[in-house]
Amino acid sequence: MVTSEEWLYWALLSAVFAALTAICAKVGIQGIDSDLATLIRTAIIIVVLSAFVIYTGKWANPLALSPKTWFFLWLSGLATGASWVCYFRALKIGEASKVAPVDKLSLVLVAIFAFTFLDERPSLREWSGIAMVAGGVLLLAFKR
Template identity: 35%
Template sequence: MSQPWLVFALGSAFFAGLTALFGKMGVENVNSNMATFVRTIVILFVSASIITMNSEWQRVDKFSSRTIIFLVLSGIATGLSWLCYYRALQLGHVAQVASVDKLSVAFAIVLSALILGESLTWQTALGCLLIISGSIVIALPKF
């Protein structure tokens, strides 16, 4: 495959879809913040298991301060995203919540252009607008 990242991106999309479904089912009778905590513990164990199986452990004290800062910021953003996501799943329908959550793609495109200087081609801009449009159409109340 000439695009090896695509396999992992499709895997991410598939598992994110399962996340929405299982998350909705899991927050029915529990506080959404507690549900996020349990989910985070599971992710910790799964990640540690994968790192162990692949012998990929690294010494954190060898990381640059820049790496640590951005991994901490990413962790904070992920945690806040998950807390909001699980609360939204408790309150809304999976299709609506998941589609609005995918606006993260549009945010990532815009922020990567502004902050990282990544190119914003007409195809990327059009795709971004289509994602935004699709999220709005799915999230709107049904008439």
């Protein structure tokens, strides 16, 4: 049975792995072009995730998916690729402790896009937290 809080555990693990991604990537891109590093990282992800999907028995015929699903997964893949290219370039020339927080400005943008396109309605308390994240990003990203 899935609990209503289970998403939080997965989200926290995501945050831990995202933090490790920034640190490992910063070390790993020394002496290599950031775009090539992104390609290598993506190839590793494809291999590992393919093995995971097959091992867990979750493989299904992708040709059976609806055109709408394909379209939005395609757009999501393009956005992910663009994000990774930009992230690795920023890590190549910037400090990880500044690049990663600015990257997390995506949290603010997700809230705005979800409000606009998905009809999600965060509470005043949630908007306050989102605004604090935005303020924190600005404090971390810009020196005086």
